[in-house]
Amino acid sequence: MDDQELKRRAHDLDVTVWVGKGGLEAVVDELNDQLSDRDLVKVKLLxxxxxxxxxxxxxxxxxxxxxxxxxxxxxxxVVLHR
Known part of the structure; x- marks a missing residue:
């Protein structure tokens, strides 16, 4: 899948991971799980x-x-793909 197609699909995604005061370490496992279930995940850095x-x-x-x-x-x- 090319970059344009991924960006088009990412546009309609909802944020499913929020990075807060716990930092990146606090969300790595959850993000890994979500990327295993689906190929695109939207992350919001608070x-x-x-x-x-x-x-x-x-x-x-x-x-x-x-x-x-x-x-x-x-x-x-941020939108991540795996």
Whole structure:
């Protein structure tokens, strides 16, 4: 599936993972489970999670931790694909 198709599918997705003050560590297992069930997952980085760095940096870190690729980053929302 090409990038444009993935972005089109991601547009209608609801956010299913929220990263808060617990940081990325708190959501890695849940995100792994969701990526196993479906190929696209939308993640929202709340203000308390963004204190340590930019959204792009945290998206890269999260993608590496769950062995996924970043489809799109808009504002503080990230779409991951595996």
């Amino acid at each position: 203000r308390s999670a963004r204190a340590g760095g930019s959204t792009d940096e945290q998206a890269e870190t999260l993608a590496e931790r769950v062995n996924a690729t970043i489809v799109d980053v808009r504002g503080h929302t």
